[in-house]
Amino acid sequence: MNIEEIVKPENLAYAKSKTLTDAPMHYCPGCSHGTVHKILAEAIEELGIQDKAVGIAPVGCAVMLYSYLDIDWVEAAHGRAPAVATGIKRTNPHLHVFAYQGDGDLAAIGTAEIIHACNRGENITVIFINNAIYGMTGGQMAPTTLLGMKTATTPQGRQANLNGYPFKVSELMAQLPGVSYVTRQAVHTPGAVRQAKRALKKAVEKAYAQKGTSFVEVVATCSSGWKLSPTEANRWMAENMLPFYPLGDLKDN
Amino acid sequence: MPDLRLMKGNEAIAAAAIRCGCDAYFGYPITPQSEVMETLMDMRPWETTGMVVLQAESEIASINMVYGAASAGKRAMTSSSSPGVSLMAEGLSYLAGAELPCLVVNVSRGGPGLGTIQPSQADYFMATKGGGHGDFHLIVLAPASVQEMYDFVPLAFDLAFTYRNPAMILADGVIGQMMEKVELRPPRPRPTDEEMQKSVGSWAVTGKRNRRRNIITSVELDPAVHEKFNQKLQAKYAEIQEKEARYEELLCSDAQYLIVAYGISARIGQKAVELLRSEGVKAGLFRPITLYPFPAKSLAARARQLKGILCVELSAGQMVEDVRLSVESALPVAHFGRNGGIIHSPNEVAEAMKKLKTNCE
Numbered sequence: 001m002n003i004e005e006i007v008k009p010e011n012l013a014y015a016k017s018k019t020l021t022d023a024p025m026h027y028c029p030g031c032s033h034g035t036v037h038k039i040l041a042e043a044i045e046e047l048g049i050q051d052k053a054v055g056i057a058p059v060g061c062a063v064m065l066y067s068y069l070d071i072d073w074v075e076a077a078h079g080r081a082p083a084v085a086t087g088i089k090r091t092n093p094h095l096h097v098f099a100y101q102g103d104g105d106l107a108a109i110g111t112a113e114i115i116h117a118c119n120r121g122e123n124i125t126v127i128f129i130n131n132a133i134y135g136m137t138g139g140q141m142a143p144t145t146l147l148g149m150k151t152a153t154t155p156q157g158r159q160a161n162l163n164g165y166p167f168k169v170s171e172l173m174a175q176l177p178g179v180s181y182v183t184r185q186a187v188h189t190p191g192a193v194r195q196a197k198r199a200l201k202k203a204v205e206k207a208y209a210q211k212g213t214s215f216v217e218v219v220a221t222c223s224s225g226w227k228l229s230p231t232e233a234n235r236w237m238a239e240n241m242l243p244f245y246p247l248g249d250l251k252d253n
Numbered sequence: 254m255p256d257l258r259l260m261k262g263n264e265a266i267a268a269a270a271i272r273c274g275c276d277a278y279f280g281y282p283i284t285p286q287s288e289v290m291e292t293l294m295d296m297r298p299w300e301t302t303g304m305v306v307l308q309a310e311s312e313i314a315s316i317n318m319v320y321g322a323a324s325a326g327k328r329a330m331t332s333s334s335s336p337g338v339s340l341m342a343e344g345l346s347y348l349a350g351a352e353l354p355c356l357v358v359n360v361s362r363g364g365p366g367l368g369t370i371q372p373s374q375a376d377y378f379m380a381t382k383g384g385g386h387g388d389f390h391l392i393v394l395a396p397a398s399v400q401e402m403y404d405f406v407p408l409a410f411d412l413a414f415t416y417r418n419p420a421m422i423l424a425d426g427v428i429g430q431m432m433e434k435v436e437l438r439p440p441r442p443r444p445t446d447e448e449m450q451k452s453v454g455s456w457a458v459t460g461k462r463n464r465r466r467n468i469i470t471s472v473e474l475d476p477a478v479h480e481k482f483n484q485k486l487q488a489k490y491a492e493i494q495e496k497e498a499r500y501e502e503l504l505c506s507d508a509q510y511l512i513v514a515y516g517i518s519a520r521i522g523q524k525a526v527e528l529l530r531s532e533g534v535k536a537g538l539f540r541p542i543t544l545y546p547f548p549a550k551s552l553a554a555r556a557r558q559l560k561g562i563l564c565v566e567l568s569a570g571q572m573v574e575d576v577r578l579s580v581e582s583a584l585p586v587a588h589f590g591r592n593g594g595i596i597h598s599p600n601e602v603a604e605a606m607k608k609l610k611t612n613c614e
Binding site: 075077 | 279307310323325459461466
């Protein structure tokens with residue numbers, strides 16, 4: 001029996017989204033980025049917006065994101081994606097514009113840009129990957145790093161008196177009247193993946209309907225940065241990250 | 254009948270932006286250029302031409318909003334003054350690296366640091382030698398009148414789109430704040446979707462309908478590919494230097510002593526030339542209109558007949574370096590400048606020239 005005999009339209013339960021390219025992803029085993037890319041591609045395809053979607057890629061591990069989704073892309077400077085998205089969306093209201101950012105990009109260097117884009121209620125979708133660490137530069141402390149968590153720049157563990165407190169960004173965004181939808185998701189179990197995809201689709205639709213900014217946080221793993229196996233990273237995330245960053249909708253207007 | 258108005262330089266920038274089909278302005282208030290955004294907000298172009306005007310949270314956000322709109326092929330601009338333009342350095346480098354056209358207006362003031370809100374020309378290095386990381390240049394236009402503040406807006410956009418490179422209007426606080434007669438040129442409509450598709454469709458992010466996806470980026474991790482890209486950029490700058498150098502000469506045909514000055518210093522230099530001529534000194538004025546590309550060849554050609562050059566700037570001596578490079582030490586080149594927001598008088602410029610003349614004789 002060869003592959004063609006097995007894979008037939010009538011028994012095809014699942015296929016790679018047409019919005020995903022064939023480029024091999026550069027992510028480490030166990031990294032959440034690949035899964036989020038996949039459900040983002042599926043969401044775009046299922047909403048039928050491939051021809052009018054523009055993504056903003058961040059600086060960080062997802063810097064090459066534009067290689068993986070077959071839509072128009074802009075690569076932004078570190079932290080500036082919400083301003084770049086504002087420039088595109090304000091001059092092209094017919095486009096679906098989304099910014100994809102990590103925790104260093106969005107919650108440290110780009111804090112002003114994200115707060116003000118959200119506070120203006122820009123009709124864009126922000127996807128915020130929170131893995132509590134700087135992945136690309138080698139595992140340094142992020143604004144969202146948990147207290148006690150060891151990183152390359154907190155080798156003894158994050159201490160509040162030295163390094164400040166972990167930053168709950170979604171809780172802050174939910175306070176802003178310009179933001180219509182804030183949700184915190186994860187992709188560590190099949191159920192969570194399905195839930196996260198539903199949230200993404202809802203976020204994109206609400207932003208396009210001019211309800212204001214949609215903000216989707218994804219609590220994510222960084223197995224290399226955390227120095228854990230993919231399985232251990234998922235478990236560590238569920239046991240340590242999720243109690244501090246609980247999943248679910250924070251705001252849905 | 255020409256449409257004549259009395260306007261501030263900053264107001265002329267705003268009027269020209271609306272009338273030349275600019276799609277978007279993003280800015281942050283800073284003296285002495287805040288009238289640009291105030292005038293735009295007052296004129297409400299979103300109700301007429303559809304131009305977007307948005308007050309951003311910082312100059313960093315402004316330039317990145319410009320980057321976004323420019324990515325979509327739009328004619329986007331911002332304006333600021335010296336400290337604000339320092340904050341835009343990162344964005345300007347990304348715009349040049351991604352080969353995006355846009356317009357940045359710098360109505361410059363005295364520095365360094367917070368400096369002063371008074372006029373200055375101390376941003377020449379920042380404007381012409383990069384103003385951000387990496388090997389890149391802006392196309393830099395230097396208006397010397399309110400009319401040129403108006404006329405250089407469409408010119409800067411045309412050059413930016415021709416070369417897919419950010420362009421800057423480098424003015425100073427005097428040109429921004431002073432009022433003069435301006436002829437408003439006939440309005441140019443914003444491009445239609447069909448015209449946009451033709452001119453920017455091959456690269457702009459407009460949704461990938463009926464084409465391959467477009468990607469705006471400046472990242473390239475393969476050194477060989479990145480070197481080729483840098484060589485392509487440098488070839489573009491060589492072409493700009495060859496084709497786009499602009500300048501103006503006044504009383505130069507028989508001149509022995511030349512004032513080289515731009516912006517408000519050129520206006521003062523013009524009066525100094527009159528004073529010197531009345532005292533029998535054969536003085537002339539050479540005014541670079543493009544600071545990048547610097548009109549080096551034309552200045553070098555004119556220098557063959559000269560005995561000395563006085564470079565007049567509201568700085569400690571920045572453009573004088575390009576003047577010296579242009580004439581390759583063939584004749585004495587002196588600098589005269591004031592700093593800190595002080596504006597030189599025509600008399601002191603004339604005196605500086607007479608001192609140079611004495612030294613040359």
